[in-house]
Amino acid sequence: MSALSEAYGDYPIPIDIIPLDFNSVDKIPETHIWSQSDRQTHKNHHKDSIIPVIDLTDPNAIDQIRQACETLGMFQVVNHGVPSELVKKVESETRRLFGLPIKEKCKVLRSPTGATGYGTARISPFYEKAMWHEGFTIMGSCDGDAKTLWPHDYQGFCDTMDDFQNQMKLLAHNLLRLIFQSLDATQEEINWATSSNGGALQLNSYPSCPNPDGTLGLAAHTDTLLLTLLHQGGGVNGLEIFIEGSGWTPVKPVENGFVVNLGDLMHIFSNAKFPVVYHRVMVNHLKQRISFAYFCGPPVESVVAPSSKFRNPCFKSLVVKDYISLKAKNFDKALSLIGI
Ligand SMILES: O=C(O)CCC(=O)C(=O)O
Numbered sequence: 001m002s003a004l005s006e007a008y009g010d011y012p013i014p015i016d017i018i019p020l021d022f023n024s025v026d027k028i029p030e031t032h033i034w035s036q037s038d039r040q041t042h043k044n045h046h047k048d049s050i051i052p053v054i055d056l057t058d059p060n061a062i063d064q065i066r067q068a069c070e071t072l073g074m075f076q077v078v079n080h081g082v083p084s085e086l087v088k089k090v091e092s093e094t095r096r097l098f099g100l101p102i103k104e105k106c107k108v109l110r111s112p113t114g115a116t117g118y119g120t121a122r123i124s125p126f127y128e129k130a131m132w133h134e135g136f137t138i139m140g141s142c143d144g145d146a147k148t149l150w151p152h153d154y155q156g157f158c159d160t161m162d163d164f165q166n167q168m169k170l171l172a173h174n175l176l177r178l179i180f181q182s183l184d185a186t187q188e189e190i191n192w193a194t195s196s197n198g199g200a201l202q203l204n205s206y207p208s209c210p211n212p213d214g215t216l217g218l219a220a221h222t223d224t225l226l227l228t229l230l231h232q233g234g235g236v237n238g239l240e241i242f243i244e245g246s247g248w249t250p251v252k253p254v255e256n257g258f259v260v261n262l263g264d265l266m267h268i269f270s271n272a273k274f275p276v277v278y279h280r281v282m283v284n285h286l287k288q289r290i291s292f293a294y295f296c297g298p299p300v301e302s303v304v305a306p307s308s309k310f311r312n313p314c315f316k317s318l319v320v321k322d323y324i325s326l327k328a329k330n331f332d333k334a335l336s337l338i339g340i
């Protein structure tokens, strides 16, 4: 078991982990109906997404990254070096997984004290209503679950997810180096951010929905670790970011692109110079939406604190796994609990 999965597994989720059998319903059940105020939409309807798209082969990429981190905490990257064939394979293996009957998927249900496997979103206990979503979490090897699902045909799934996690780790570490350089971080701090053995890969499915205006795919949340790399499969819209002054704003899928969004630990390390990034997912009437997110952080036993260059830190320092536990118990109040 990876250190990260132990850190997550320490905090059981006190809710039903089994997602709805979305194939069996032709209207949204009461449990999944969200009020209009929960679903408030953006004030300015931007035709084009205002989230910058940064070409990582551009010599000015670091300045564009600094600017995006300071303003939105989110950007998209292209020319990132991750082979597009691999991304396509991850997408088709993800569709194969979520296309299984619910009875099969429940054979690899995440346990109440576990962090990996099939189930509802970890943020579910903090909301009264359920989300139009099913997920599958992988941390390192997924051989056990894949063998349970496909006893004679698991290798393709495992190899694809292993390759992809390796590629995501490389890209995440490259981006962390650039972001930390843009903050004038020390070499020791860069080593800290890029020294963990592995992150978590979250496969998400948002089935097509008979009335997408009545429900939510994933409710508003921030990601916990340093940064998240996200691929929106099949060009299907859905991700939105909350921007002060503009409200909820769509993040349009970019071909062969990854969304990069900063997590709580980056907000802490940057001493709040980089914003907290609230995002959520809307669902689609006709199309199932697939996404996959790779969450990357420092070693869970290490200490996170504002960078040493800040004379007046606005957060207390703490062990990363203690922040994970604080977030698991207090959700969006976690950051204020460590504020100075
Ligand atoms: O599906 C998406 O676009 C976002 C997923 C997400 O925010 C997450 O898994 O934390």
Ligand SMILES: [Fe+2]
Pocket: 221, 222, 223, 279
């Ligand atoms: Fe997220």
